[in-house]
Amino acid sequence: DAKTTQPNSMESNEEEPVHLPCNHSTISGTDYIHWYRQLPSQGPEYVIHGLTSNVNNRMASLAIAEDRKSSTLILHRATLRDAAVYYCILRDGLNFGNEKLTFGTGTRLTIIP
Amino acid sequence: KAGVTQTPRYLIKTRGQQVTLSCSPISGHRSVSWYQQTPGQGLQFLFEYFSETQRNKGNFPGRFSGRQFSNSRSEMNVSTLELGDSALYLCASSELTGRDQYFGPGTRLLVL
Numbered sequence: 001d002a003k004t005t006q007p008n009s010m011e012s013n014e015e016e017p018v019h020l021p022c023n024h025s026t027i028s029g030t031d032y033i034h035w036y037r038q039l040p041s042q043g044p045e046y047v048i049h050g051l052t053s054n055v056n057n058r059m060a061s062l063a064i065a066e067d068r069k070s071s072t073l074i075l076h077r078a079t080l081r082d083a084a085v086y087y088c089i090l091r092d093g094l095n096f097g098n099e100k101l102t103f104g105t106g107t108r109l110t111i112i113p
Numbered sequence: 114k115a116g117v118t119q120t121p122r123y124l125i126k127t128r129g130q131q132v133t134l135s136c137s138p139i140s141g142h143r144s145v146s147w148y149q150q151t152p153g154q155g156l157q158f159l160f161e162y163f164s165e166t167q168r169n170k171g172n173f174p175g176r177f178s179g180r181q182f183s184n185s186r187s188e189m190n191v192s193t194l195e196l197g198d199s200a201l202y203l204c205a206s207s208e209l210t211g212r213d214q215y216f217g218p219g220t221r222l223l224v225l
Binding site: 041087098100103104106 | 157
């Protein structure tokens with residue numbers, strides 16, 4: 001599986017935007033970029049995913065570099081409830097039958113009131 | 114729809130015992146995956162079941178096994194428990210669209 005690299009931790013002030021980076025320099029052309037987050041004492045939850053174009057949903061936006069070797073998860077207005085560990089994961093689009101998620105260490109996001 | 118449910122939520126066992134954990138996926142989801150989460154190793158994939166067949170397996174010893182029933186409910190079993198098996202065991206279900214998986218709250222296992 002292609003690997004991802006994320007900062008171990010980040011801090012952000014409440015009600016400000018947060019940009020969470022992820023590097024994936026060995027990404028293949030068929031790899032989708034997925035983001036999950038794990039709130040304290042909960043299982044991970046899906047946030048967003050994309051292939052080449054930037055994506056938006058009600059939770060966040062995903063900005064993908066033109067060469068696809070990096071991406072950024074954007075939380076437009078962080079709240080205390082967004083404090084979690086955020087995981088950037090690559091999934092092979094040619095192998096949708098493979099449900100295995102390979103989690104890295106993720107980024108622990110702390111929100112400062 | 115009800116979410117993924119896991120039972121029990123907490124469990125204490127002693128070394129050498131065995132344990133069975135249960136997972137009920139979201140209605141209509143036929144794929145169930147299991148993960149182990151520890152502070153040292155993070156989230157690691159155990160195995161995945163679809164239509165009662167194991168389709169994918171992680172790098173865990175044979176003491177870890179699982180199965181899936183015709184109603185898609187899944188169980189995982191750990192035999193001859195070791196102290197290092199203390200972890201949060203998470204179950205996830207999906208519709209095999211390659212998009213999102215839904216995780217349960219996990220079973221926290223403590224081996225003494």
